[in-house]
Amino acid sequence: MIIVVNFCYSGRYNGAEMKLESDGILIDLRPFNERDGIARVMTREHGLMGGVMRAAQVMKKNRPLVGQFGAVAWNARLDTQLGTFHWDATRNLAAPILMNARRLMFMNAAFGLITTLVPERESFPHLFDETIELLTALGDETTNASFFYLQWEMAFLRELGYALDLTACSGCGRRDNLVYLSPRTGRAVCGVCGEPYRDRLYRLPLCMDITGRFIDAACTAQGVSMPPSRRMIHD
Ligand SMILES: [Zn+2]
Numbered sequence: 632m633i634i635v636v637n638f639c640y641s642g643r644y645n646g647a648e649m650k651l652e653s654d655g656i657l658i659d660l661r662p663f664n665e666r667d668g669i670a671r672v673m674t675r676e677h678g679l680m681g682g683v684m685r686a687a688q689v690m691k692k693n694r695p696l697v698g699q700f701g702a703v704a705w706n707a708r709l710d711t712q713l714g715t716f717h718w719d720a721t722r723n724l725a726a727p728i729l730m731n732a733r734r735l736m737f738m739n740a741a742f743g744l745i746t747t748l749v750p751e752r753e754s755f756p757h758l759f760d761e762t763i764e765l766l767t768a769l770g771d772e773t774t775n776a777s778f779f780y781l782q783w784e785m786a787f788l789r790e791l792g793y794a795l796d797l798t799a800c801s802g803c804g805r806r807d808n809l810v811y812l813s814p815r816t817g818r819a820v821c822g823v824c825g826e827p828y829r830d831r832l833y834r835l836p837l838c839m840d841i842t843g844r845f846i847d848a849a850c851t852a853q854g855v856s857m858p859p860s861r862r863m864i865h866d
Contacts, residue, residue, distance in 0.1 A: 682705055697742065699722070724763075736860070780864075799819065802820055
């Protein structure tokens with residue numbers, strides 16, 4: 632993949648113009664007025680970018696669609712302004728996912744979580760790579776969609792500072808008999824160490840109901856509510 636990054640600060644009487652160019656995934660698009668849309672594009676080096684896509688709702692050809700991968704050019708008068716996108720889709724990663732309701736739910740949940748919890752213009756390259764991997768897996772009907780989605784949520788939580796460690800017991804260090812997970816530390820606890828606290832621990836194996844509780848905690852910490860698309864996900 633060739634990535635073109637171009638910072639351009641051109642001094643003018645009315646202030647600096649900021650321009651960014653990259654490749655990314657269109658993860659959110661909502662109506663702004665009758666013609667335009669407010670979009671969020673996730674890129675590898677600039678993170679999540681928000682801005683206006685002109686005529687996004689009325690274009691006859693090449694209408695932008697959530698789940699597309701493409702080249703994005705974003706510019707704004709000031710760094711703090713919303714900015715405007717030029718979007719040039721090169722492929723639609725969502726096309727093979729749309730046929731399958733459950734796989735589509737996973738894609739929508741991932742996009743909803745990114746939109747809700749990932750701060751804008753902060754780079755999360757691992758999360759970007761994991762998201763591409765998730766979309767590729769969801770688009771291949773031979774893969775285990777639940778497995779890949781759970782892997783993605785673990786990566787998502789790790790990037791947000793809620794890393795789950797399922798490799799060893801946080802009490803004694805043993806690597807077998809790991810039957811609990813601590814809601815407080817996100818670390819595994821073996822059956823012996825966890826026995827006295829079993830009512831307060833999550834029971835392994837890890838599932839989406841457990842990662843959902845950590846996501847809920849992340850939402851509470853940020854003062855936002857869990858996106859409806861994630862609420863629909865259960866094991
Ligand atoms: Zn232990």
